[in-house]
Amino acid sequence: MSDDSGVSVNNLCVAFHRLREYSIEACLATIIDGDDILKVSTEHLRDLSFQVGSVYQFIGELLIQPDNEVVLQARVGRNVDGIDLNLYHQSLLLLRRFQANHLNNPETI
Amino acid sequence: MENGKNNALALQNTHVKLLAFDLLSLTQFPFHSPDAATSFFRRGIPISRVEILGTVTLHHLKPERLLRFAIDDGTGCVPCVLWLNDANSPSVVRRRRHELAARFVEVVKFGAVARVRGRLSRYKGGVQVTVSDVVTERDPNAEIFHRLDCIRLARNCYNLLPSPSLRG
Numbered sequence: 001m002s003d004d005s006g007v008s009v010n011n012l013c014v015a016f017h018r019l020r021e022y023s024i025e026a027c028l029a030t031i032i033d034g035d036d037i038l039k040v041s042t043e044h045l046r047d048l049s050f051q052v053g054s055v056y057q058f059i060g061e062l063l064i065q066p067d068n069e070v071v072l073q074a075r076v077g078r079n080v081d082g083i084d085l086n087l088y089h090q091s092l093l094l095l096r097r098f099q100a101n102h103l104n105n106p107e108t109i
Numbered sequence: 110m111e112n113g114k115n116n117a118l119a120l121q122n123t124h125v126k127l128l129a130f131d132l133l134s135l136t137q138f139p140f141h142s143p144d145a146a147t148s149f150f151r152r153g154i155p156i157s158r159v160e161i162l163g164t165v166t167l168h169h170l171k172p173e174r175l176l177r178f179a180i181d182d183g184t185g186c187v188p189c190v191l192w193l194n195d196a197n198s199p200s201v202v203r204r205r206r207h208e209l210a211a212r213f214v215e216v217v218k219f220g221a222v223a224r225v226r227g228r229l230s231r232y233k234g235g236v237q238v239t240v241s242d243v244v245t246e247r248d249p250n251a252e253i254f255h256r257l258d259c260i261r262l263a264r265n266c267y268n269l270l271p272s273p274s275l276r277g
Contacts, residue, residue: 076220080249091253098260
């Protein structure tokens with residue numbers, strides 16, 4: 001779907017990444033995970049302070065701009081310093097396998 | 110066999126740890142009767158109480174009536190309701206329950222990570238959790254541990270229980 005500015009709106013997205021830089025004026029955080037970079041609009045977030053190097057969790061909508069740049073419009077955000085990112089990634093792999101098995105064996109009745 | 114039957118029924122009296130996508134795919138029975146008490150089944154096993162954990166992504170308070178909120182664990186969004194309408198009940202137990210519920214309202218903040226226990230119920234044709242207990246989680250790894258717990262319990266316990274309808 002598109003709004004008047006031509007911005008594409010995709011599904012909700014969850015991001016768990018380390019903050020690389022933050023612009024107060026633009027309300028824009030840049031987070032990294034390995035070689036992956038994601039821009040996060042934080043204009044809807046209150047009471048959250050940003051520190052470069054800290055790890056944050058954001059939930060929001062993924063917006064694809066007309067120039068194909070992807071920005072996460074965050075609705076919820078929190079600092080998760082202390083999170084075990086290796087365990088997080090391993091749990092994601094397990095979760096995807098579990099969900100795939102669940103869908104392939106829908107004995108739910 | 111008798112032991113299996115007992116195990117299957119035991120899930121009715123325990124808080125079953127479920128991921129949102131799993132909870133939202135439970136089967137309801139009866140399917141289209143708004144008045145009748147609804148039962149919920151997972152792979153043929155009846156379930157009445159659940160435990161979920163995730164971020165509070167919706168918060169709608171109607172003072173002295175109820176608090177509606179949603180728990181998002183990354184696999185889905187579970188609607189929850191916390192009733193707040195027993196302040197003037199003649200029942201001491203209900204008034205006590207209301208005092209607890211009023212405290213839970215302070216805990217459920219938009220964006221917080223909460224562990225919720227409650228009973229499964231139906232709202233507008235879908236499943237919801239009628240909350241009996243809420244705590245906030247401060248451990249940044251709590252969501253991961255809950256996710257791993259749910260997967261382990263499903264594989265090693267819930268999925269292994271024989272469905273009562275499949276037994277002779």
